Amino acid sequence: MSTLPGQVRLSWQDPVTGEQRTPLLTCPITLGREFACMPVELHGQRVARIVLNSSQVSRYHTLIEWVQGHIRITDQNSSNGTWINGVLQTSCHISSGDLLKIGPYEITLMFTLDGRGLPTAEASEQSIIQVPEPANPVPEEPAATPINILPPAFQAHQLVVQDLHATQLPVEEIDYLAVGAGLGSFIWVDFLRICGVAVQQIRALGIEDRPYARYQRLCLNSQIPAHERLRSNSDSCPDNIWGWPGYALREAWHEFNKGNMNPALQYLWQVFAEPTFAQTYTPRSGNVFASIDREAIRIGWPQIYRFGRVRAIRQTQDGRYAIAYSPGRKQTAFVVARHVHLATGYPVLQFLPDLKAYREQTHDFKSVVNAYEDHRHVYETLERQGGTVLLRGRGIVASRILQRLYEARQRQPNISVLHLMRSPKPQGNRFGKAQRLVENHFEFQPFNWPKACWGGTLREELEQATPEQRTNLLADWGGTTTADRRDWKRFVQQGVDQGWYQITFGEVTQVVPNTQARPTTYIQEKGLRGEVKLEADFIIDATGLDSKVKASPLLNDLVTHYNLPLNPAGRFAVANDFELLEMRNHYGRLYAAGAITFGGPHAAVDSFLGLQYAALCAVDGLVAARAPNLQRLNGLNSLRQWLKWVQNQTP
Amino acid sequence: MTPTLLGRWQTRLLLTETVGLVITLLFCGGTFGNPAGPIFFWLLQYIVLFGLGWDYLYIYIQSWRWDQDWPAALQWIAALWEGLFIILIVEVANLKLPGTGIAPGWHLGWFMVHYGLVWLAVFITSQSFMRLIFPRWRFRGGQWL
Incomplete structure (x- = not known):
């Protein structure tokens, strides 16, 4: 791809969603927090204005210009400064491959001064793969658009329940329905049961009977067995x-x-x-799963759960919701429910675009893997014959993979690890007076958000913020972090000292097979000094999960059919009590929880405690809406229910 | 714990004036072989009063912590300081707090036993019972109202 002089490719990972952004822009380019505060034109040239959401970014922060054959970067008197390759700069010339740091944003700048080609970058939308499903699921209908199998009644804005009965297909009417039947559903149902709702008033639809099944599979794939800690x-x-x-x-x-x-x-x-x-x-993950098993039996989860792939959700004319699902191959059934809770989890895995391209070209699904896929063969092969692993990503999953590789090395010393990171990490994120700890280019935090996001000052601040402010706050608190574990730090230090572990920084230009069909990664180092070639037997992508609602056919249908608003992060725009207000239907209420609500009133939506918070808010909302048999949980009532929990009695 | 200022105030007031008060009334009655008298009641009120001010300081310190949290260990350090502060006022600065001049008067040893027991009961209740009767308490930074 040829570029003009003065064209710059900016590439960064969005600190809120983790997505890769790689726009190719023509100078002058401005970066700042507010679009309207940046100039429209400079010296008669139209300005490319980039908005970076963070309170650490000034309204108009930095200017990138093409001046007399050079690319020049000038800080616009910003509060927190412009950093080039870790050095604070007011104005300087930059080279291709330089790293620009503004608040929590780390942006690599790539350009050619003579108009030679720049490496292409792929759109992030394509770089996703499906979350692995159970080994032996009920077979999926072959790629037919699920909506097609639905009766015509589902085309209406609000359908008539009698039309469902007229189809002669099974129809069940119930008070409460949980869609997903994973941990988010389980926790909501747990609250309903404890607040007085009977087993026969609740239904949960999903594809696995144990609520933690999918979570456990992702844990096992990312190398967290029962004795390891979450x-x-x-x-x-x-x-x-x-x-x-x-x-x-x-x-x-x-x-x-x-x-x-x-x-x-x-x-x-x-x-x-x-x-x-x-x-x-x-x-320990095993202890958590065992405790969920006990609670599931206590609240009657086996009677509440039904196998079913949910196809579509519609409002009914009598103030309820109709849900179409497949209870088996080529079958359709319906549930009509007054109150519905959506917690479908992460629809897809995020996969680095260059790695996805490699797999599509070579059909080699063994050497290039995602950390959340089953990739046991990698460790088995390494333990048998040794080899080199290229690890991508610097979060908690990467740390855990590193631990597994360290364990493999105890059996087979001939294993080396190349840890490829996009950029060095000289200092941690800042927020207010506080700063996050960084060591060996790893940024540390006990959990995936600062602790006060669950129930402290930060939770309150986020809830009270406007949608735009929320994006800023999430960028400041987010980013890729890992846990400050003594054993992990020891492995890294030992690896560096003994030479079997090495950290390399660079922007990947392409991944291609070499003559022995091993994946070879080409990375661009600073200043176009040429490409560096990294050869490995395996590449493990430990960069994360994606939760865009558009990636799920069910949620996409709901958004399209009812023209639902999405929040700035591309997830459901929910109220502070997690209700989808646009779906309110007389007495009927529709709530959401989990990853599909990220970017809204709560940061840690995909955590155990975050799911409990969302469920508590939703149940309180339902109590206010006088939902059947539901009582507000508080005081002695709450204590009595806890005593039942202790004695393992039904609520 | 990840308390907010309002949460600190509400929890402090509730627990000291319930659990703390029960223990204090026992002291006022001389249950533990101590000299009976209302001074324990008045001291408890000063602990609460000063505590409301200390909470302001703790929230400020907390904002320097990345996680904006307040581990149990810091709660203990803060409690030690608050007790020491009362001792400093009475023993070192020799200030007469209104209401404490009544017989039988100040006794350092009994103050330490009283304060220690009140704090232990408040801490244990905040770590357990509060969560059971106020299920929203831990999500709202210690607010129970």
């Missing part, structure tokens, strides 16, 4: 809405009963002093 707080308990006793207390009690005083005291010390004086306590 990145979750002690009192984030999906099995217990009160968060007490937390997992630390339970694990300490368990160890104490076995006579193991040391670990018992250690867990208690951790929750007492974390994160300042002790490493943050996190629960």
